[in-house]
Amino acid sequence: MTPGSPRNGEGDRPEDGGGGPPLLQQPIKQVKHARALRKKLSLPEGLLWRELQTRPGGYRFRKQFPQAPYTIDFACLSARLAIEVDGEAHNRGDRPAKDIVRDTIMAERGFRTLRLPAYEVLKNMDSCITAIVEACREAGPPPPSLRDGPPPRSGEELA
Numbered sequence: 374m375t376p377g378s379p380r381n382g383e384g385d386r387p388e389d390g391g392g393g394p395p396l397l398q399q400p401i402k403q404v405k406h407a408r409a410l411r412k413k414l415s416l417p418e419g420l421l422w423r424e425l426q427t428r429p430g431g432y433r434f435r436k437q438f439p440q441a442p443y444t445i446d447f448a449c450l451s452a453r454l455a456i457e458v459d460g461e462a463h464n465r466g467d468r469p470a471k472d473i474v475r476d477t478i479m480a481e482r483g484f485r486t487l488r489l490p491a492y493e494v495l496k497n498m499d500s501c502i503t504a505i506v507e508a509c510r511e512a513g514p515p516p517p518s519l520r521d522g523p524p525p526r527s528g529e530e531l532a
Contacts, residue, residue, distance in 0.1 A: 417458050417494040418446060424498060430506035440482060443475055448484070452509035455484040460491045485512070 414422060414436070425434040425447060434456075438448035447456040459472075476486045487508045494501050 415458070415460070415491070417460075417491040420498065421447065421456075421458060421489075421494050421501065424502055425505075429502050430509055432506065432509045440479065440484075443478070445479070445484070449505075449509050452512035453483050453485060454505070454508050454512065455479050455486045456505060457486060457488045458491050458494055459488050 418436075422436050425436075428434075432449050432452060435448045435450065436446070438445040438450075438455075440455075445455040446458050448454065449456070457472075472488070479486050485508065487505065489501050489504070
């Protein structure tokens with residue numbers, strides 16, 4: 374693999390020796406966008422990521438997980454949970470309607486979306502972590518082979 378090339382399943386094509394599960398096959402443009410977002414998390418996202426790295430409830434999380442045309446703030450693949458940290462802008466204009474469309478598309482892909490207000494993450498982290506673990510448990514225990522999900526992609530830390 375050449376430096377800078379995507380790892381298997383991260384934007385590369387099966388005919389080029391990559392692939393992985395369809396969940397990980399995303400357009401390279403979307404993958405590059407997600408990689409850039411991983412480097413500049415907002416304050417609430419950064420604080421939540423620090424907590425999620427401890428694997429609460431034994432679940433593993435990914436940050437800025439690409440699912441074209443979107444990027445999920447945090448995802449637990451074994452529980453198929455998408456976690457979105459919503460700032461104040463998500464309450465204005467056409468954002469609520471766009472969020473509903475986004476949640477519907479994620480549901481079609483098998484993801485349940487949990488939306489956490491950014492102010493709540495800053496104010497009461499413990500309740501947010503409890504809500505995340507509860508949502509993961511509702512999905513049932515992951516099968517042993519998927520307990521930790523697929524390997525991390527290039528530029529993504531293990532959590």
